[in-house]
Amino acid sequence: xxxxxxxxxxxxxxxxxxxxxxxxxxxxxxxxxxxxxxxxxxxxxxxxxxxxxxxxxxxxxxxxxxxxxxxxxxxxxxxxxxxxxxxxxxxxxxxxxxxxxxxxxxxxxxxxxxxxxxxxxxxxxxxxxxxxxxxxxxxxxxxxxxxxxxxxxxxxxxxxxxxxxxxxxxxxxxxxxxxxxxxxxxxxxxxxxxxxxxxxxxxxxxxxxxxxxxxxxxxxxxxxxxxxxxxxxxxxxxxxxxxxxxxxxxxxxxxxxxxxxxxxxxxxxxxxxxxxxxxxxxxxxxxxxx
Amino acid sequence: xxxxxxxxxxxxxxxxxxxxxxxxxxxxxxxxxxxxxxxxxxxxxxxxxxxxxxxxxxxxxxxxxxxxxxxxxxxxxxxxxxxxxxxxxxxxxxxxxxxxxxxxxxxxxxxxxxxxxxxxxxxxxxxxxxxxxxxxxxxxxxxxxxxxxxxxxxxxxxxxxxxxxxxxxxxxxxxxxxxxxxxxxxxxxxxxxxxxxxxxxxxxxxxxxxxxxxxxxxxxxxxxxxxxxxxxxxxxxxxxxxxxxxxxxxxxxxxxxxxxxxxx
Numbered sequence: 001x002x003x004x005x006x007x008x009x010x011x012x013x014x015x016x017x018x019x020x021x022x023x024x025x026x027x028x029x030x031x032x033x034x035x036x037x038x039x040x041x042x043x044x045x046x047x048x049x050x051x052x053x054x055x056x057x058x059x060x061x062x063x064x065x066x067x068x069x070x071x072x073x074x075x076x077x078x079x080x081x082x083x084x085x086x087x088x089x090x091x092x093x094x095x096x097x098x099x100x101x102x103x104x105x106x107x108x109x110x111x112x113x114x115x116x117x118x119x120x121x122x123x124x125x126x127x128x129x130x131x132x133x134x135x136x137x138x139x140x141x142x143x144x145x146x147x148x149x150x151x152x153x154x155x156x157x158x159x160x161x162x163x164x165x166x167x168x169x170x171x172x173x174x175x176x177x178x179x180x181x182x183x184x185x186x187x188x189x190x191x192x193x194x195x196x197x198x199x200x201x202x203x204x205x206x207x208x209x210x211x212x213x214x215x216x217x218x219x220x221x222x223x224x225x226x227x228x229x230x231x232x233x234x235x236x237x238x239x240x241x242x243x244x245x246x247x248x249x250x251x252x253x254x255x256x257x258x259x260x261x262x263x264x265x266x267x268x269x270x271x272x273x274x275x276x277x278x279x280x281x282x283x284x285x286x287x288x289x290x
Numbered sequence: 291x292x293x294x295x296x297x298x299x300x301x302x303x304x305x306x307x308x309x310x311x312x313x314x315x316x317x318x319x320x321x322x323x324x325x326x327x328x329x330x331x332x333x334x335x336x337x338x339x340x341x342x343x344x345x346x347x348x349x350x351x352x353x354x355x356x357x358x359x360x361x362x363x364x365x366x367x368x369x370x371x372x373x374x375x376x377x378x379x380x381x382x383x384x385x386x387x388x389x390x391x392x393x394x395x396x397x398x399x400x401x402x403x404x405x406x407x408x409x410x411x412x413x414x415x416x417x418x419x420x421x422x423x424x425x426x427x428x429x430x431x432x433x434x435x436x437x438x439x440x441x442x443x444x445x446x447x448x449x450x451x452x453x454x455x456x457x458x459x460x461x462x463x464x465x466x467x468x469x470x471x472x473x474x475x476x477x478x479x480x481x482x483x484x485x486x487x488x489x490x491x492x493x494x495x496x497x498x499x500x501x502x503x504x505x506x507x508x509x510x511x512x513x514x515x516x517x518x519x520x521x522x523x524x525x526x527x528x529x530x531x532x533x534x535x536x537x538x539x540x541x542x543x544x545x546x547x548x549x550x551x552x553x554x
Contacts, residue, residue, distance in 0.1 A: 098548065
């Protein structure tokens with residue numbers, strides 16, 4: 001029987017401090033760190049938790065431990081306690097905290113979902129997002145395990161991917177056959193779905209936003225004549241910059257045997273349209289029928 | 291014993307005892323030190339304590355309880371430690387029980403200054419304490435508990451000079467202390483008065499105590515009189531002057547603190 005592989009580690013800051021305890025002459029460095037760490041804790045409490053209650057200060061203490069640990073974990077240094085300690089002592093706890101906090105801010109600037117709305121430009125909302133991420137990733141109890149660095153890596157990759165999808169959707173919108181779509185809200189998944197579905201009709205201008213009538217025309221049109229779907233898709237791919245190809249390929253593979261099959265089958269047009277409207281075109285549809 | 295010893299072991303022991311809340315044991319350590327090395331050794335140890343630790347220790351021995359520390363602490367060290375006296379006051383307590391805080395502060399200051407009979411020591415204690423902002427505020431707190439009497443005394447001193455004044459109509463506890471200040475250090479006396487009556491100009495505005503049932507007078511009073519700060523206001527001022535770690539100047543060889551910039 002294979003046992004599950006579990007890695008358990010204390011927060012990086014704690015590991016660095018354990019390395020400090022091993023050093024022979026650590027009195028002064030320890031005192032310095034103590035002062036810096038308590039100073040940071042007070043600042044964190046003042047800004048995020050509450051510096052007037054014991055609970056607020058304890059929470060700020062956990063956040064401080066985590067944020068410094070994140071700063072250490074993202075640094076380009078050997079994965080050894082001694083290296084972490086040298087890094088911490090060299091830069092000072094405040095700077096390492098700052099690094100950690102900047103990582104959080106960078107992460108928070110990336111899209112959490114593939115849906116863009118005006119709401120996100122609000123400074124209050126941005127502040128709230130930073131705070132939410134900060135307390136989600138940087139909360140580290142020194143006496144137990146911390147996986148914030150893993151969470152950070154995962155979130156980072158996921159959000160990078162979202163960023164790409166949004167980039168792709170924005171590009172498609174720019175090339176919309178009826179002129180660029182100008183709408184502050186963007187449902188990136190839907191934009192890509194529409195473009196991919198409409199591309200089956202052959203080498204035609206890119207479609208990024210639709211009304212119900214467009215769908216009717218498309219389905220009626222593609223059912224009349226025999227169709228080379230792949231040729232249409234290749235035509236789309238030729239127009240789109242290469243960095244977005246992976247996203248489109250993924251989508252094409254997903255649709256080839258699902259919705260595209262349905263479009264070409266004998267299912268009633270009404271059923272197919274409802275399915276596309278519900279599951280694919282999302283928020284990128286005109287409400288008016290004309 | 292050479293002059294250069296400064297008893298680091300005893301200082302550390304006392305600091306640990308005080309921080310652990312065991313001021314009685316710390317006091318025992320002082321007596322032992324005095325027996326073994328003499329009173330000067332105790333002074334040295336007290337000087338080498340961090341001011342917040344000294345303050346913690348002294349505040350445990352106000353009023354009735356006698357302590358070697360209150361007797362022997364150097365005026366400079368005492369002035370420093372005064373800054374931390376208000377560290378444990380919460381804003382709620384200041385709001386709810388200003389009298390209690392005022393009394394404990396009075397007991398402490400009175401205890402230290404009148405612990406010894408030497409006039410030079412008293413003068414030095416007053417001088418050093420009142421050359422700091424927090425010390426001035428602390429004394430103003432005491433005076434604010436007897437504003438009317440202080441006004442009477444101040445007017446008396448202003449018209450007749452310090453040496454011939456002193457008999458007031460009241461026997462409030464603060465008066466002897468106020469007289470002591472006025473007699474030993476007239477600059478310090480002015481500073482405390484100014485802290486208590488921020489609008490005070492000698493000879494031009496009359497000092498005035500604000501009482502609660504005189505709301506209508508306020509307008510007139512504002513122009514013609516210097517209004518006294520209340521005990522509560524002064525306690526808050528004192529509390530705000532407690533130094534915190536973040537504002538203290540960084541020690542030599544350390545990097546300067548980033549402060550709020552750590553979030554940038």
